[in-house]
Amino acid sequence: xxxxxxxxxxxxxxxxxxxxxxxxxxxxxxxxxxxxxxxxxxxxxxxxxxxxxxxxxxxxxxxxxxxxxxxxxxxxxxxxxxxxxxxxxxxxxxxxxxxxxxxxxxxxxxxxxxxxxxxxxxxxxxxxxxxxxxxxxxxxxxxxxxxxxxxxxxxxxxxxxxxxxxxxxxxxxxxxxxxxxxxxxxxxxxxxxxxxxxxxxxxxxxxxxxxxxxxxxxxxxxxxxxxxxx
Amino acid sequence: xxxxxxxxxxxxxxxxxxxxxxxxxxxxxxxxxxxxxxxxxxxxxxxxxxxxxxxxxxxxxxxxxxxxxxxxxxxxxxxxxxxxxxxxxxxxxxxxxxxxxxxxxxxxxxxxxxxxxxxxxxxxxxxxxxxxxxxxxxxxxxxxxxxxxxxxxxxxxxxxxxxxxxxxxxxxxxxxxxxxxxxxxxxxxxxxxxxxxxxxxxxxxxxxxxxxxxxxxxxxxxxxxxxxxx
Amino acid sequence: xxxxxxxxxxxxxxxxxxxxxxxxxxxxxxxxxxxxxxxxxxxxxxxxxxxxxxxxxxxxxxxxxxxxxxxxxxxxxxxxxxxxxxxxxxxxxxxxxxxxxxxxxxxxxxxxxxxxxxxxxxxxxxxxxxxxxxxxxxxxxxxxxxxxxxxxxxxxxxxxxxxxxxxxxxxxxxxxxxxxxxxxxxxxxxxxxxxxxxxxxxxxxxxxxxxxxxxxxxxxxxxx
Amino acid sequence: xxxxxxxxxxxxxxxxxxxxxxxxxxxxxxxxxxxxxxxxxxxxxxxxxxxxxxxxxxxxxxxxxxxxxxxxxxxxxxxxxxxxxxxxxxxxxxxxxxxxxxxxxxxxxxxxxxxxxxxxxxxxxxxxxxxxxxxxxxxxxxxxxxxxxxxxxxxxxxxxxxxxxxxxxxxxxxxxxxxxxxxxxxxxxxxxxxxxxxxxxxxxxxxxxxxxxxxxxxxxxxxx
Numbered sequence: 001x002x003x004x005x006x007x008x009x010x011x012x013x014x015x016x017x018x019x020x021x022x023x024x025x026x027x028x029x030x031x032x033x034x035x036x037x038x039x040x041x042x043x044x045x046x047x048x049x050x051x052x053x054x055x056x057x058x059x060x061x062x063x064x065x066x067x068x069x070x071x072x073x074x075x076x077x078x079x080x081x082x083x084x085x086x087x088x089x090x091x092x093x094x095x096x097x098x099x100x101x102x103x104x105x106x107x108x109x110x111x112x113x114x115x116x117x118x119x120x121x122x123x124x125x126x127x128x129x130x131x132x133x134x135x136x137x138x139x140x141x142x143x144x145x146x147x148x149x150x151x152x153x154x155x156x157x158x159x160x161x162x163x164x165x166x167x168x169x170x171x172x173x174x175x176x177x178x179x180x181x182x183x184x185x186x187x188x189x190x191x192x193x194x195x196x197x198x199x200x201x202x203x204x205x206x207x208x209x210x211x212x213x214x215x216x217x218x219x220x221x222x223x224x225x226x227x228x229x230x
Numbered sequence: 231x232x233x234x235x236x237x238x239x240x241x242x243x244x245x246x247x248x249x250x251x252x253x254x255x256x257x258x259x260x261x262x263x264x265x266x267x268x269x270x271x272x273x274x275x276x277x278x279x280x281x282x283x284x285x286x287x288x289x290x291x292x293x294x295x296x297x298x299x300x301x302x303x304x305x306x307x308x309x310x311x312x313x314x315x316x317x318x319x320x321x322x323x324x325x326x327x328x329x330x331x332x333x334x335x336x337x338x339x340x341x342x343x344x345x346x347x348x349x350x351x352x353x354x355x356x357x358x359x360x361x362x363x364x365x366x367x368x369x370x371x372x373x374x375x376x377x378x379x380x381x382x383x384x385x386x387x388x389x390x391x392x393x394x395x396x397x398x399x400x401x402x403x404x405x406x407x408x409x410x411x412x413x414x415x416x417x418x419x420x421x422x423x424x425x426x427x428x429x430x431x432x433x434x435x436x437x438x439x440x441x442x443x444x445x446x447x448x449x450x451x452x453x454x455x456x457x458x459x460x
Numbered sequence: 461x462x463x464x465x466x467x468x469x470x471x472x473x474x475x476x477x478x479x480x481x482x483x484x485x486x487x488x489x490x491x492x493x494x495x496x497x498x499x500x501x502x503x504x505x506x507x508x509x510x511x512x513x514x515x516x517x518x519x520x521x522x523x524x525x526x527x528x529x530x531x532x533x534x535x536x537x538x539x540x541x542x543x544x545x546x547x548x549x550x551x552x553x554x555x556x557x558x559x560x561x562x563x564x565x566x567x568x569x570x571x572x573x574x575x576x577x578x579x580x581x582x583x584x585x586x587x588x589x590x591x592x593x594x595x596x597x598x599x600x601x602x603x604x605x606x607x608x609x610x611x612x613x614x615x616x617x618x619x620x621x622x623x624x625x626x627x628x629x630x631x632x633x634x635x636x637x638x639x640x641x642x643x644x645x646x647x648x649x650x651x652x653x654x655x656x657x658x659x660x661x662x663x664x665x666x667x668x669x670x671x672x673x674x675x676x677x678x679x680x681x682x683x684x
Numbered sequence: 685x686x687x688x689x690x691x692x693x694x695x696x697x698x699x700x701x702x703x704x705x706x707x708x709x710x711x712x713x714x715x716x717x718x719x720x721x722x723x724x725x726x727x728x729x730x731x732x733x734x735x736x737x738x739x740x741x742x743x744x745x746x747x748x749x750x751x752x753x754x755x756x757x758x759x760x761x762x763x764x765x766x767x768x769x770x771x772x773x774x775x776x777x778x779x780x781x782x783x784x785x786x787x788x789x790x791x792x793x794x795x796x797x798x799x800x801x802x803x804x805x806x807x808x809x810x811x812x813x814x815x816x817x818x819x820x821x822x823x824x825x826x827x828x829x830x831x832x833x834x835x836x837x838x839x840x841x842x843x844x845x846x847x848x849x850x851x852x853x854x855x856x857x858x859x860x861x862x863x864x865x866x867x868x869x870x871x872x873x874x875x876x877x878x879x880x881x882x883x884x885x886x887x888x889x890x891x892x893x894x895x896x897x898x899x900x901x902x903x904x905x906x907x908x
Binding site: 257258259260261283287306307308309310311320323330332333334335336337339340343354355356357358359360361362392402403404405406407408409410411412439453455456457 | 737738739740741752753754755756757759761772773774775776778779782783806807808811812813814815816817818819820821824825851852853854855
Binding site: 027028029030031053057058076077078079080081090093100102103104105106107109110112113124125126127128129130131132162172173174175176177178179180181182209223225226227 | 513514515516517528529530531532533535537548549550551552554555558559582583584587588589590591592593594595596597600601627628629630631
């Protein structure tokens with residue numbers, strides 16, 4: 001019988017090695033796998049390349065900067081535009097102790113989708129004529145210029161859903177979807193933190209946001225409160 | 231108050247002109263807008279470019295061949311591989327009276343998604359080294375060769391859902407999704423045939439497969455029985 | 461170009477109110493973080509303007525600090541109220557909607573706008589560019605782009621310029637600029653001054669604007 | 685190459701049964717139209733092999749002609765039974781799954797397979813190519829590709845060839861060939877004969893196969 005449920009976040013992260021590339025789902029308070037992030041902090045994994053929408057905006061990812069676990073971050077929001085209290089990430093960044101690759105959010109999610117869908121990349125007009133174009137190939141198709149954006153994949157994806165069953169089927173709640181379903185397609189090992197484990201019969205096939213075939217491990221946790229303070 | 235409901239399929243098709251490019255959702259019996267297709271037949275619109283997964287496999291689209299309404303079809307299944315009874319489409323095709331552009335199904339849906347998502351195209355390995363490569367640009371990205379597949383859009387998309395509300399929100403049922411949600415994003419005018427009109431409060435926000443912002447007109451019809459006879 | 465003293469222009473709330481007047485029933489509208497998020501609170505109840513949050517929601521009606529539900533937020537992380545006909549979707553679908561031209565109006569904040577409609581709103585030279593978010597996608601993808609911002613920066617320097625000095629968000633994309641002093645349309649021939657704030661003269665606006673402003677034949681005071 | 689008389693090879697059902705033996709619990713499996721669709725009926729009940737239909741379903745357990753529901757079909761348009769943990773999705777998500785390497789095994793029919801693993805299965809010269817469907821995507825995207833077909837065509841001509849004569853579906857993609865006569869693995873060094881059908885000799889198979897077949901040290905009769 002297929003059973004992807006593991007007992008603890010620590011067990012779910014058993015093979016996350018130094019130097020791993022990890023995607024983190026979530027958009028600030030919604031759909032962030034905070035228990036997995038805290039377990040990663042406890043584990044002390046070093047030289048992580050992180051891929052997430054946001055870091056340092058009151059979210060839990062900032063804890064990975066306490067002991068400099070991050071080598072690089074690929075994100076769309078990383079430093080408050082308005083100044084104010086500095087996040088740990090910003091402090092590291094200002095001291096050149098962490099690398100940041102900033103990506104427009106639509107390009108970010110489309111690159112991850114490409115990675116998960118076996119595409120070699122997509123053509124977009126977002127970023128043309130801006131710093132987001134730096135180092136990228138442009139292509140003219142039928143008279144219109146586009147940027148070629150390449151796929152993003154990771155060794156692990158840490159995602160968060162509302163409910164799961166033993167087969168790894170996931171149901172999301174409201175804006176908790178965000179990057180989670182797409183990241184679940186684009187990593188070698190996908191670990192889902194959920195609020196509730198349901199029986200296979202309980203989940204409505206019409207409501208499954210990530211089919212279990214994408215998910216390797218499921219762990220039930222009390223959700224951690226997170227809130228944007230930017 | 232937003233109200234996209236129209237009374238009859240005929241009224242829903244009021245501005246479909248000769249020469250129009252039309253996408254048709256559906257995968258044989260599931261999610262096919264058969265009432266809209268029959269209304270298009272009655273309307274007698276000529277020189278249509280049709281875009282649909284299948285034609286001539288016992289599906290209703292074949293009726294558009296009775297009076298040669300089709301100039302061209304872009305599809306993934308169009309002629310029975312095994313011979314047997316000829317569809318009207320096949321008869322026209324054998325007499326060179328209709329053009330056929332055959333597209334691998336994954337490329338087909340990805341091209342429509344590109345059209346709806348504002349992308350200039352996607353890179354895929356599907357079709358490399360086959361007849362599906364003819365006339366297409368190839369691109370080598372990081373040492374791997376890909377085909378560049380360009381976006382597909384249409385003047386109209388005829389789609390089918392289970393339920394709708396007055397704002398055009400659509401709920402699909404089971405494998406009735408197929409191409410419908412993607413086609414709804416890639417046409418100038420989107421017309422949805424549904425089995426039931428529900429109040430705005432009735433539809434669960436978590437179950438909406440196509441948000442109303444994509445849909446221009448909704449018409450309620452008795453579903454027409456269709457079955458693969460290939 | 462130097463400013464000519466402080467003018468009593470619109471408050472942030474009144475700028476948001478003026479922007480809200482551009483919105484109509486059935487329009488799909490995305491509001492950027494900051495000032496633009498205030499706009500949703502100035503649309504009449506039941507007006508059926510459909511607000512989109514790029515984090516994956518359509519059909520919210522405003523910001524509500526009561527009963528914070530971490531799973532019901534806008535793209536600024538703020539708690540939102542849902543209207544009838546709301547729906548949720550993931551980020552891939554959300555940006556397909558934005559980049560595919562399905563957003564009727566995007567309202568974004570701005571640092572600088574050029575007379576050709578170039579927008580700079582993500583990179584502050586003194587702080588670097590630490591956040592792009594969805595701004596580049598919205599700027600390129602929305603059918604109509606409204607920039608809501610203060611007419612000049614803290615030092616009184618005009619934000620509406622011949623060329624943007626800051627790194628661009630997108631070029632040639634801005635349709636309308638609403639500031640504390642004026643409403644200005646970006647047209648192929650240049651900038652058109654359409655409205656001025658109460659107690660603000662067209663000359664006041666021109667003095668605080670780098671490029672030349674043509675005056676609309678229908679130039680009038682804002683009605684707030 | 686000429687055939688050497690008719691051999692009593694496996695029926696279509698027994699070919700499907702033999703293919704089903706390749707499947708394990710938890711595997712995600714797509715079955716092509718025709719013979720491959722029979723495979724789902726030969727997996728033990730509760731075996732938790734997860735069948736995918738590219739029309740947008742995961743977790744069906746077999747074909748059922750009772751109570752036809754037009755919205756519950758596989759990619760061959762046939763009515764299917766749903767197992768526990770089934771889910772539905774649209775065609776974009778379905779082909780992202782297929783092309784992104786998330787299908788463990790695809791079982792497709794074949795017209796010809798070359799010794800390099802090239803597959804031709806969509807274009808019959810005498811009928812033209814009127815249907816591709818998902819074959820090219822599945823052939824390129826599945827982690828393991830099994831071709832289930834008759835060993836020779838109606839005229840007795842071998843379908844396993846040095847080079848495919850028919851237009852290709854994809855090149856270098858086939859992993860295993862299961863026919864009415866044999867089970868043959870496609871390896872970088874060439875074709876490896878692993879099993880023969882009951883009452884069929886390795887020589888019988890070689891006579892009906894254009895390229896040279898290496899014999900597996902563990903060559904044996906199929907266990908059905």
